[in-house]
Amino acid sequence: MNKLNVLLASFLCFSLTIAVSAQGTRSRVAVVDTVILGGTVVTMDGGRRVIEDGAVAIKGGVIEAVGTRKEITAGFRGRRVINAAGKAVVPGLINTHTHIPMTLFRGISDDLDLNDWLTQFIFPAEAKNVDEAFVRAGTRLGLAEMIRGGTTTYCDMYYFEDAIAEETKKAGVRGVLGQTIIQFPVADAKTPEDALVLTERFIKRWQNDTLITPAAAPHAPYTLSTDHLKAIKAQSDRLNSTVVIHVAETKKERDDILTQYGKTPVEYLDSIGFLSNRTIAAHSVWLTDNEIAIYKRRGVGSAHCPQSNMKLASGTARIPEMLAADVAVGIGTDGPASNNDLDMWDEMDTVAKLHKHATGDPKAVPAEAAFEMATIRGARALNLGNVTGSLEGGKAADIVILDLDGVHQLPMYNIYSHLVYTTKASDVRTVLIAGRVVMQDRRLMTLNENAIKIDARRYRDKILNSLKN
Amino acid sequence: MNKLNVLLASFLCFSLTIAVSAQGTRSRVAVVDTVILGGTVVTMDGGRRVIEDGAVAIKGGVIEAVGTRKEITAGFRGRRVINAAGKAVVPGLINTHTHIPMTLFRGISDDLDLNDWLTQFIFPAEAKNVDEAFVRAGTRLGLAEMIRGGTTTYCDMYYFEDAIAEETKKAGVRGVLGQTIIQFPVADAKTPEDALVLTERFIKRWQNDTLITPAAAPHAPYTLSTDHLKAIKAQSDRLNSTVVIHVAETKKERDDILTQYGKTPVEYLDSIGFLSNRTIAAHSVWLTDNEIAIYKRRGVGSAHCPQSNMKLASGTARIPEMLAADVAVGIGTDGPASNNDLDMWDEMDTVAKLHKHATGDPKAVPAEAAFEMATIRGARALNLGNVTGSLEGGKAADIVILDLDGVHQLPMYNIYSHLVYTTKASDVRTVLIAGRVVMQDRRLMTLNENAIKIDARRYRDKILNSLKN
Numbered sequence: 053m054n055k056l057n058v059l060l061a062s063f064l065c066f067s068l069t070i071a072v073s074a075q076g077t078r079s080r081v082a083v084v085d086t087v088i089l090g091g092t093v094v095t096m097d098g099g100r101r102v103i104e105d106g107a108v109a110i111k112g113g114v115i116e117a118v119g120t121r122k123e124i125t126a127g128f129r130g131r132r133v134i135n136a137a138g139k140a141v142v143p144g145l146i147n148t149h150t151h152i153p154m155t156l157f158r159g160i161s162d163d164l165d166l167n168d169w170l171t172q173f174i175f176p177a178e179a180k181n182v183d184e185a186f187v188r189a190g191t192r193l194g195l196a197e198m199i200r201g202g203t204t205t206y207c208d209m210y211y212f213e214d215a216i217a218e219e220t221k222k223a224g225v226r227g228v229l230g231q232t233i234i235q236f237p238v239a240d241a242k243t244p245e246d247a248l249v250l251t252e253r254f255i256k257r258w259q260n261d262t263l264i265t266p267a268a269a270p271h272a273p274y275t276l277s278t279d280h281l282k283a284i285k286a287q288s289d290r291l292n293s294t295v296v297i298h299v300a301e302t303k304k305e306r307d308d309i310l311t312q313y314g315k316t317p318v319e320y321l322d323s324i325g326f327l328s329n330r331t332i333a334a335h336s337v338w339l340t341d342n343e344i345a346i347y348k349r350r351g352v353g354s355a356h357c358p359q360s361n362m363k364l365a366s367g368t369a370r371i372p373e374m375l376a377a378d379v380a381v382g383i384g385t386d387g388p389a390s391n392n393d394l395d396m397w398d399e400m401d402t403v404a405k406l407h408k409h410a411t412g413d414p415k416a417v418p419a420e421a422a423f424e425m426a427t428i429r430g431a432r433a434l435n436l437g438n439v440t441g442s443l444e445g446g447k448a449a450d451i452v453i454l455d456l457d458g459v460h461q462l463p464m465y466n467i468y469s470h471l472v473y474t475t476k477a478s479d480v481r482t483v484l485i486a487g488r489v490v491m492q493d494r495r496l497m498t499l500n501e502n503a504i505k506i507d508a509r510r511y512r513d514k515i516l517n518s519l520k521n
Numbered sequence: 522m523n524k525l526n527v528l529l530a531s532f533l534c535f536s537l538t539i540a541v542s543a544q545g546t547r548s549r550v551a552v553v554d555t556v557i558l559g560g561t562v563v564t565m566d567g568g569r570r571v572i573e574d575g576a577v578a579i580k581g582g583v584i585e586a587v588g589t590r591k592e593i594t595a596g597f598r599g600r601r602v603i604n605a606a607g608k609a610v611v612p613g614l615i616n617t618h619t620h621i622p623m624t625l626f627r628g629i630s631d632d633l634d635l636n637d638w639l640t641q642f643i644f645p646a647e648a649k650n651v652d653e654a655f656v657r658a659g660t661r662l663g664l665a666e667m668i669r670g671g672t673t674t675y676c677d678m679y680y681f682e683d684a685i686a687e688e689t690k691k692a693g694v695r696g697v698l699g700q701t702i703i704q705f706p707v708a709d710a711k712t713p714e715d716a717l718v719l720t721e722r723f724i725k726r727w728q729n730d731t732l733i734t735p736a737a738a739p740h741a742p743y744t745l746s747t748d749h750l751k752a753i754k755a756q757s758d759r760l761n762s763t764v765v766i767h768v769a770e771t772k773k774e775r776d777d778i779l780t781q782y783g784k785t786p787v788e789y790l791d792s793i794g795f796l797s798n799r800t801i802a803a804h805s806v807w808l809t810d811n812e813i814a815i816y817k818r819r820g821v822g823s824a825h826c827p828q829s830n831m832k833l834a835s836g837t838a839r840i841p842e843m844l845a846a847d848v849a850v851g852i853g854t855d856g857p858a859s860n861n862d863l864d865m866w867d868e869m870d871t872v873a874k875l876h877k878h879a880t881g882d883p884k885a886v887p888a889e890a891a892f893e894m895a896t897i898r899g900a901r902a903l904n905l906g907n908v909t910g911s912l913e914g915g916k917a918a919d920i921v922i923l924d925l926d927g928v929h930q931l932p933m934y935n936i937y938s939h940l941v942y943t944t945k946a947s948d949v950r951t952v953l954i955a956g957r958v959v960m961q962d963r964r965l966m967t968l969n970e971n972a973i974k975i976d977a978r979r980y981r982d983k984i985l986n987s988l989k990n
Contacts, residue, residue, distance in 0.1 A: 158931070159938035163873075163887035196928040362878035363942075365885075392942040393929055398867070404632075405871075406878075409831035416834075418632035459665040460862055460946070462627070462974055463981030469628035473832075473861040477929070478947035505931055512932030 080127065084111040085487060087130030088451065090121055090137030092467055096428045096442040100420070102467055108141060110449040113262075113487035118443050134482065134489075136453050140467065140475075143442050144204025144226075144450035144485060145396040146430030148355035149334040149384025151210045153182070153190030155197065156511045157389040166302070166364050173519075174389060180518035181511075182239040187212040189507040191219040196499050197394045199225065201477035202452035204485045205441075206394075207332055207355065207384070207434050209269040209296050211240045214254050217264045223498045224490045226450060228332065228434045229258075230269025230296035233284060235276055244280045248287065255293045263486065265436070267294035267332075273317050274305050278324055285326045294330045294435060300343075301335035302366050318343035327352050330435055334384060336374075337367045344370065344377050353380045353433030356425070358402045360386035368410045371403065371417055371425075380437070382430025383422075397479075400426050400472045419472035449487040455479045549596065553580040554956060556599030557920065559590055559606030563936055565897045565911040569889070571936055577610060579918040582731075582956035587912050603951065603958075605922050611940065612911050613673025613695075613919035613954060614865040615899030617824035618803040618853025620679050622651070622659030624666065625980045626858035635771070635833050642988075643858060649987035650980075651708040656681040658976040660688040665968050666863045668694065670946035671921035673954045674910075675863075676801055676824065676853070676903055678738040678765050680709045683723050686733045692967045693957045695919065697801065697903045698727075699738025699765035702753060704745055713749045717756065724762045732955065734905070736763035736801075742786050743774050747793055754795045763799045763904060769812075770804035771835050787812035796821050799904055803853060804829075805843075806836040813839065813846050822849045822902030825894070827871045829855035837879045840872065840886060844894075849906070851899025852891075866948075869895050869941045888941035918956040924948045 086109075093106030095118055107124035109116040117124060161173035187210065198206060205226040208216060213231040220227040231254045232238065233247040241247035251268045258266035270276050270284045288295045300306050300317040313320045318339060321327050329351030336347070336354045347354060356369050374381045383403055385394045404422040408414045431441025440450045456464060458479060464470050483491040490498050555578075562575030564587055576593035578585040586593060630642035656679065667675060674695040677685060682700040689696040700723045701707065702716040710716035720737045727735035739745050739753050757764045769775050769786045782789045787808060790796050798820030805816070805823045816823060825838050843850045852872055854863045873891040877883045900910025909919045925933060927948060933939050952960040959967050 156932060158934075159942060160934045162935065162938045162942065163877075163884055165883055169883075193928060193931065200928060359874060362874040363883065365877045365881045365883045368878070392938065395929065395945075398870070401867070402871070402874075405828060405831040408632075408834045409837070409875075412834045414634055414638075414832065414834045415632055457974060459662060459669060459970060459973060459977075460864065462662065462977035463625060463984075465627075465629045465981065465985070466631065469631045469861065473628060473631065476864075476945060476947060478945060501928060504928060505926060508928075508931035512934065515932075516934070 081129050082116070082127060084109045084116055084128050084130050086110040086132045086134060086449070087124060087128055088134045088136050088141055088453065089125070090135060091139040091141045091453065092456070093118060093141045093443060094467055094471070095444060096143050096424065097444040106141065108443060108449070108451065110484070110487045113449055115443060115445055115447050115449050117445050134453065138457060139481065140454050140456050140471070141443070142452050142454065142471065143427040144440065144452050144483065145202050145426050146382055146434065146441060147198065147203045147206040147385055147394060147396055148332065148353070148382035148430050148433050149357050149386055150194065150206050150208050150394060151387030151389070152194035152206070152208050152216060153187040153210050154387035154389040155194040155394070156186065156190040156508065156515065159392045160389060160515070162392070177515055177519060178239070181515050182211060184212045184215045186511065187215050188219050189511055191216045192223070192499060192504050193508050194388070194394055195220065195223045195225055196496060196501055196504050199223070199483055199491050199496060199499070200480065200494070201395050201397065202454065202480035202483055203394065203396050204450040204452070204483060205431070205434065205436065207296060211238055213269070214257065217254070217258055217266065221261065221263055224263070224485050224488045226263050226440060226448070226485055228265040228267055228294055228296065228436070230267040230294070232269045232271060233276065233280070234271040235280070244276065248283060252287060252291070255291050259291065259293065265294055265434070267296050269296040272298040272301070272305070273309055273321060281321070281326050282324055288330060294332065296332045297334070299333040299336050300338040303338055306338040316340055316343060318346050322346050322350065332434060335361065335366070335369070337361055337369045339370055341373070344374055344379060347374070347379045348377045351380070353382065353435060355384035355433060356381050356403065357384045357386040358406045359399055360390045362402070362406070364390060368406065371407050372411055375417070375421060380429060380432035381425060382433035383425045395477050396426055397475055397477050404472050419466070419468040422472045423468050449484050451484045452480055453482040455481055550598050551585070551596060553578045553585055553597050553599050555579040555601045555603060555918070556593060556597055557603045557605050557610055557922065558594070559604060560608040560610045560922065561925070561936055562587060562610045562912060563940070564913060565612050565893065566913040575610065577912060577918070577920065579953070579956045582918055584912060584914055584916050584918050586914050603922065607926060608950065609923050609925050609936065609940070610912070611921050611923065612896040613909065613921050613952065614671050614895050615851055615903065615910060616667065616672045616675040616854055616863060616865055617801065617822070617851035617899050617902050618826050618855055619663065619675050619677050619863060620856030620858070621663035621675070621677050621685060622656040622679050623856035623858040624663040624863070625655065625659040625977065625984065628861045629858060629984070631861070646984055646988060647708070650984050651680060653681045653684045655980065656684050657688050658980055660685045661692070661968060661973050662977050663857070663863055664689065664692045664694055665965060665970055665973050668692070668952055668960050668965060668968070669949065669963070670864050670866065671923065671949035671952055672863065672865050673919040673921070673952065674900070674903065674905065676765060680707055682738070683726065686723070686727055686735065690730065690732055693732070693954050693959045695732050695909065695917070695954055697734040697736055697763055697765065697905070699736040701738045701740060702745065702749070703740040704749070713745065717752060721756060721760070724760050728760065728762065734763055734903070736765050738765040741767040741770070741774070742778055742790060750790070750795055751793055757799060763801065765801045766803065768802040768805050769807040772807055775807040785809055785812060787815050791815050791819065801903060804835070804838070806830055806838045808839055810842070813843055813848060816843070816848045817846045820849070822851065822904060824853035824902060825850050825872065826853045826855040827875045828868055829859045831871070831875070833859060837875065840876050841880055844886070844890060849898060849901035850894060851902035852894045864946050865895055866944055866946050873941050888935070888937040891941045892937050918953050920953045921949055922951040924950055
């Protein structure tokens with residue numbers, strides 16, 4: 053070999069080395085749909101990892117990996133890259149109790165006794181206005197508000213829930229949606245028996261959907277007979293489906309049930325075999341120690357609605373005790389007719405402050421516990437703890453990216469304090485649900501905001517007119 | 522006169538008539554600096570007028586007239602016209618209790634006992650960081666947040682209050698600013714005597730300012746001797762100046778004062794002749810009926826800080842009783858180290874909900890009463906009831922224009938419900954103080970937002986470093 057050949061061989065060899073290592077690198081880098089790059093990633097995983105300059109890789113709607121920017125860029129290349137530098141990347145929020153179409157009744161009557169509120173305003177307004185079209189318009193309005201505030205999963209209870217499921221699916225939002233069953237005639241069912249038939253059809257239609265978890269929603273222990281409650285439980289056992297119910301919202305309810313059945317509400321429900329890990333019990337304000345223990349033992353999920361409970365003067369749920377017992381208790385806004393919004397950030401802030409106030413202990417329900425209730429503990433409450441509520445491999449890519457640099461947010465010392473006590477719904481910038489971008493830089497991608505607003509104003513006039521007659 | 526002449530004369534006469542009436546109209550239309558045109562004008566005047574498609578005329582920083590669009594356009598022509606169609610036009614909010622430089626400590630330590638919070642974090646952080654430059658940077662940050670949230674007047678208590686006054690004046694914000702006087706050595710005074718000298722100079726410098734009301738700020742009855750409190754009162758009588766003080770914030774304070782002086786805090790202060798209609802008493806959580814009556818009799822203003830009281834588990838101020846007694850009680854956020862923001866919308870919402878919860882009466886503190894506390898009643902609390910707090914002729918043009926068409930705000934049935942339960946700081950669009958536009962379409966006009974953010978981040982690092990040593 054002459055010098056030239058040696059040189060040529062060296063060059064070829066060198067080139068081959070490069071090609072091989074490039075090939076090697078390429079083979080190690082997996083191509084995914086989306087990579088979120090940068091920002092403070094608050095995982096809410098078991099180790100409660102908070103990753104500075106983190107990243108998330110997403111494929112097929114599922115989180116492939118969560119790590120530092122360096123780790124993720126070494127392992128993944130996204131067809132789409134979302135820059136989250138300087139922002140927070142957090143699990144989508146879980147609103148565990150709503151009546152979403154009632155968004156159209158937002159603020160229709162406030163500062164009233166519960167009875168006056170129901171009989172003078174809500175029941176007449178519902179009787180005269182609730183039909184499928186109303187439910188669809190109200191749902192779209194509520195969905196728009198929820199997405200704008202970073203809520204990616206919600207648990208609902210209303211009439212025409214099949215229409216709610218269609219609208220929710222279309223908007224790309226995750227929902228546990230409960231078809232109401234109640235003793236008296238309502239808009240979509242004359243009797244509980246009719247409602248049970250409707251519920252069965254509804255559950256069977258949606259049961260295998262990736263976003264929608266269909267459920268039965270018996271209204272409350274005091275608005276259904278024991279036989280009806282048993283029939284609903286039997287149906288849910290047969291279909292392996294979820295049940296959403298109001299429990300022990302007011303002292304009156306607790307006292308009435310105690311008088312009627314000789315047991316407090318949760319003890320009564322447990323005595324008829326009603327409770328399971330597929331039960332979601334909203335409010336649960338008036339619980340005894342034993343009832344909290346029953347929730348834990350049966351795996352019942354609970355939805356704490358502090359602002360609604362305060363506004364209607366219903367009492368204080370025993371959240372510190374429920375957390376100490378590791379009950380799966382999430383946070384709910386309740387319907388906007390009684391709150392008056394679907395804002396989970398406000399609600400978190402109230403959770404953290406209310407229980408300090410109620411117990412006299414400023415260490416009660418710290419910020420991290422409140423954020424946990426709004427995310428992974430809320431997911432557990434809905435029996436979706438394996439699906440959503442935290443950022444970790446294998447879970448659905450339900451992710452919220454939010455600003456951290458408003459003047460109301462500076463300076464920042466602790467991310468959980470900031471999320472709970474400082475962050476507002478308006479700080480949410482981009483929202484993904486099952487990997488799909490449903491809001492990008494505050495622009496809704498799956499809903500027509502203008503049409504929703506026009507509908508809301510039109511329904512306002514219609515509702516006001518209906519109440520005049 | 523021939524026919525032509527008659528016609529000509531008639532024509533001339535007709536033309537003259539037109540000219541005269543045009544002249545007459547012109548002379549009736551006053552030229553003003555600004556007219557805000559359209560929108561729902563919530564006046565908070567004595568008659569609580571809410572004017573649909575209303576308008577406000579402003580001249581020389583003062584409101585000339587408030588009326589319907591038709592009335593105002595008939596009488597006034599603005600050099601500048603602000604279109605408020607579809608929006609709400611409301612009085613600027615009054616934050617009756619802050620420690621504004623502490624915005625730089627926002628969230629530095631949460632979920633702690635008051636004592637741990639003070640001794641482990643706040644006092645060391647203050648000792649190592651508070652100087653005039655810190656106070657200026659913190660004030661600018663807090664002012665930016667307040668303006669963005671529609672607060673036009675605030676009542677403060679801190680150190681280096683002269684620097685706070687300069688920054689506040691520069692930003693064009695209205696302030697009742699209290700120079701702290703306390704028993705132990707602090708950043709700007711070694712003794713209460715030093716602080717009294719400082720306070721005298723401060724009050725004399727600012728006493729005739731149109732925006733700044735300088736005040737003495739004795740910290741609390743338990744951190745000053747009776748003699749010092751008397752000296753402060755004598756000074757304020759001599760200068761006809763305002764006094765800001767914390768009163769009865771905690772049960773411990775109430776019990777300690779009772780033990781030491783044989784009287785509850787307000788009774789004690791009244792017994793030494795301390796209280797007048799120039800006193801602003803923050804918190805006032807632990808009051809007896811008699812103490813509420815003393816507030817009313819002496820014309821003492823009070824600042825209710827519900828979120829701070831909840832977060833620090835201080836108790837529930839007796840707001841329904843204070844309103845029933847017509848005490849001038851406003852709403853305060855307290856410092857962002859304990860809240861963690863300067864957001865009056867959040868605070869109003871909490872006021873309306875907390876007292877329903879506390880009393881068990883869902884009719885307690887209705888939305889209108891909460892909004893009144895955040896505006897005209899808050900102005901009265903600061904002894905500025907003749908200056909600001911409502912939209913009416915002769916008052917300062919402290920005005921907030923806010924969006925009403927976010928999806929979280931639709932539909933709207935009742936304006937007060939909407940302002941208190943639904944509106945967020947981010948809905949505020951344009952803010953005028955004394956007729957000067959300090960925020961236009963969410964852009965700050967008197968503060969450099971970028972510089973403020975850079976300062977906030979720089980101070981964060983400095984503060985964290987100082988706590989390591």
